[in-house]
Amino acid sequence: MNAPESTKTFKLVGTRPVRPDGIDKVTGRAIYGPDFVASGMLHGAILRSPHAHARIVGIDTSKAASLPGVKAVITGADFPEQKIGEVAGGEVSSSLTDVARNCMAHGKVLYVGHAVAAVAATSLEVAQAALALIVVEYDVLPHVITIAEALAADAPLLHEGMITKGLDGATKPSNLSAGFTLARGDAAAAMVDAEVVVSSRFTTSLVHQGYLEPHACVATWNADGQAQMWCSSQGHYEMRGFTAGILQMPVSDLRVYPLEIGGGFGGKTTVYLEPVTMLLSKQSGRPVRLAMNRQEVFTATNPAAASHIDITLGARADGTFVAMQMEFWNQSGAFAGNTIYSSAATAMGAYRVADAHVQGWDVVTNTPKCGSYRAPGAPPIAMALEGAIDELALKLGMDAIDLRIKNAVRPGDPGPMGIPHGKIGYVECLEAAKAHPHWTAPLGPNQGRGVAGAFWGNYGGPSTASVALGADGTVMVTTGSPDIGGSRASMAIMAAETLGVAYDTVRVAIADTGSLGYSMLTGGSRVTFATGKAVIGACRKVIDTLLERATVLLGAEPGTVTWADGVAHGPNGASLSIGAIAGKFHQFSGPVSAEESVNPADFLPGFAVHICDTEIDPETGHVSVTRYTAIQDVGTAIHPDYVEGQMQGGAAQGIGWALNEAYVFDAQGRMDNSGFLDYRMPVCSDLPMIDTVMIEVPNPGHPYGVKGVGEPPIVPPLGAVANAVSNAIGVRMRDLPLSPERIWSALMAKP
């Protein structure tokens, strides 16, 4: 089951060497976003709105500006007027106007924590003292925090001119920013013929990515127009694009240096501090640092949308799905969101349903702008779908995995957009789950087991890489992809495998934006796939050059020299090592190097199945996860440690989402739990070991069979945990988080 289908044998792919950046990261030497210091640097601070919704009548910064030590004060009025336009950013496009206004309010504040002014001063203490001297006059407006409040007939509007996109005939402004329909066949008609039907509403809350490193940025903007920024992000080319776009400067004038990134999960794909830091630097003529504290991270970055999902699923008596109808509402926070498309695709990706109708709605509220979080938009939808399937299995008296296998998509079945699935491995994952000892292990009192599957589309996208050889034949790989979880190691493995050299003769650097062409951000589970293809392509060009030169050096006929194991083999047993050729570059047209730019579309979706055991304390309603198994079609695991790590980390995040995590707001719209004590992410003692089973169904579109692995593992756990808890207490639980209070109430309400 775990063996690659390919008969190719690899020397390095599938091994577990130490990552090249390892020692720096276990000794404290690696430089992350908040660690960078520039000579003569000022310290910035941001004044944030205390109101969930208010018109800014006036801002008086004069007292702050005259405080000794203050070198710059800016407000939304200092931002250039934005031309309305969509820009490519992250996994989806964004409105530059919205991104700019989220960095700093102009006219109105839309949530508690929305930036209204910023100061740069000789010390953080002076900057904070200056904030207290800024006088903002607000005209406080009524606010909406929940989806229901935002959709009420008399709800106050966040954006007065917002007409629902994608809704024919919409003319009246509302908080419904967009609609999206994905359909095949005639779901309503087919539902009539279903012999068994389940119909339910599922809900999830706003949650945060919870990366440990708060955002930080240092910027210098020189008088000649050239600027530099040092920040950690999932994509420094996106930081450049957004910042240069908002500040209307030439892209080449802004050079962004990537620092090590302390987690992102989708939360570091857009700008918050960067344009503000730049403007403070421009006004002061000095380098400036802005850094967030944890409360700012919770209240002023982009959490993941809350969702309401209504699903009706119909099947024949033998369990064959015949129709699905789904309508869902994603809460996108202060500005229009972009998760409804991937949410809808998630609903249609994993199972054969001939007639399906999925309708998604995007809703704005007076909460922080929502954005990408690992498989954006997918986990809540999968929870609803996998919950409905469990309800159906119960009605049909069928095994939960058997019902899924019966309906799972196979290669050739239509994908969400109707395009046939390629070499996918969902059935293999489900078969592995059924065969796993976990599925049949006995359960104790108050325990329940749940299973859930998942589809996630993954992505390809543009990447650039260069490969250069030293005169000794050692290898320098350069990419534009921030290493968020060990990708330097996977790049080194793929380069060494392609060139036929030893792993530790390959070193991997991550270029700043001035040193290498564009690479899309580290997201969409794309880096090992797409940037890997660029690295492999550049290595192949290097081999071509080495073979040409070896042919000359050996005096051989063209076409008679071949490459194997890092050595050029000519006729009559003659050979030259990589170093022997690379070192002779003075005799040729120059040093050996190559660059490759790619934009591959032959990525394949990821599928996963998780099995979860929970134990309920009937006295308190507290849930413990007692056993957990994550199974995933990973294509080919280049470095299995970091593939397993993605599976385990995604499972843990999903368990937190299911059990503990949620934004809690008070009546004024202030977040009540903006710290790690009250926003309770799983800690070490909350979790069991997380068993992993890697199913390798190689992707024919990648030289080593890679499929994206980072996002799929957060898609199943919400459903797996909810199904396990429901089975433990005998009551169907459909609302996250599964807090002790909710479970205790469900137990008390049991007949």
Add this chain to the structure above:
Amino acid sequence: MSIAVSTKVNGDPCEFLCQTSDSLLDALRDKLNLTGSKEGCGSGDCGACTVMLDGKMVCSCLVLAAEAEGKTITTIEGVADGSELHPVQRHFLELGALQCGFCTPGFIVAAKALLDVNPDPTESEIRFWLAGNLCRCTGYDKIVRAVSAAAAEMRQARSAA
């Protein structure tokens, strides 16, 4: 008002000036340029700033810099013996127990502190000792394995000695 503080950091005498409101973490990072200790929360909830203060494990964000007067501090920068990694550091690398690496310094300082007092911890003891350190990337599985493997190696080395 600035206060002069004399301490010993990672074995060397060390003096710095701080404000009364500075935390020990501020002093380590901003005055002594020891940026291996990280600020993930500033409220003692994440453990990324974990250091040893006179042999006691503390969140350096919850200690005032002035309190370090006359005390001995060990940070992540002092865990390795020169270029020789501590077994906990080595097993973190060999078992892939870090992804982004931001929480790693705090985990390593905390794990070393555990093994200094308990050379043979159970899985449960490891999990509860490290419950004050948040990691959002790994799901803790490989961290627990790395600490356990380091403990086993250190026990073996001790019994061989």
